[in-house]
Amino acid sequence: QKEVEQNSGPLSVPEGAIASLNCTYSDRGSQSFFWYRQYSGKSPELIMFIYSNGDKEDGRFTAQLNKASQYVSLLIRDSQPSDSATYLCAVNPQGSNYKLTFGKGTLLTVNP
Amino acid sequence: NAGVTQTPKFQVLKTGQSMTLQCAQDMNHNSMYWYRQDPGMGLRLIYYSASEGTTDKGEVPNGYNVSRLNKREFSLRLESAAPSQTSVYFCASSEPGQGGGYTFGSGTRLTVV
Numbered sequence: 001q002k003e004v005e006q007n008s009g010p011l012s013v014p015e016g017a018i019a020s021l022n023c024t025y026s027d028r029g030s031q032s033f034f035w036y037r038q039y040s041g042k043s044p045e046l047i048m049f050i051y052s053n054g055d056k057e058d059g060r061f062t063a064q065l066n067k068a069s070q071y072v073s074l075l076i077r078d079s080q081p082s083d084s085a086t087y088l089c090a091v092n093p094q095g096s097n098y099k100l101t102f103g104k105g106t107l108l109t110v111n112p
Numbered sequence: 113n114a115g116v117t118q119t120p121k122f123q124v125l126k127t128g129q130s131m132t133l134q135c136a137q138d139m140n141h142n143s144m145y146w147y148r149q150d151p152g153m154g155l156r157l158i159y160y161s162a163s164e165g166t167t168d169k170g171e172v173p174n175g176y177n178v179s180r181l182n183k184r185e186f187s188l189r190l191e192s193a194a195p196s197q198t199s200v201y202f203c204a205s206s207e208p209g210q211g212g213g214y215t216f217g218s219g220t221r222l223t224v225v
């Protein structure tokens with residue numbers, strides 16, 4: 001069973017701080033990695049994807065990938081109360097042809 | 113641009129009843145998926161369709177059937193609903209050649225009593 005693990009949280013940060021969300025995965029051959037944001041009662045929304053080792057930045061969001069450690073993270077700079085949501089990590093395991101495996105998500109709360 | 117449209121948004125069924133969840137996408141994506149989301153379990157793949165005319169089982173297919181009617185539409189059928197099928201169901205589509213990230217529909221909240 002190919003697994004994706006996330007700390008369920010809740011992770012609580014003050015407004016303006018950096019929120020760090022972490023994800024580990026079991027399939028070493030995984031090719032691509034995705035971060036989704038899900039507000040309560042809503043559907044997941046794609047924030048970022050990353051394929052290569054290193055950092056990828058998009059506005060206040062930075063995704064970090066370390067394939068050797070099988071670890072992917074999402075940093076949110078200058079966190080806002082509107083960032084309060086559950087963040088889902090998803091992985092495209094080797095040979096799965098984009099049938100993504102999702103983690104259970106981390107609940108982030110940004111306090112004003 | 114509507115993206116992925118799911119109907120209905122809410123449904124209550126009695127045990128043993130049947131129903132079909134509808135999903136349509138207007139992004140010309142080849143791949144479509146049905147997931148269920150349960151508290152503490154995350155998103156689990158029920159069925160997927162890599163392209164028009166093909167379907168295959170995911171992680172939790174028992175009790176469900178699917179039809180890829182054409183490139184746009186992918187329906188999920190519960191033949192005899194059970195309380196264990198109470199869940200939120202999401203349809204999604206993707207195009208691997210465009211990065212492979214999913215676009216999700218708004219979901220169907222199903223309760224089986």
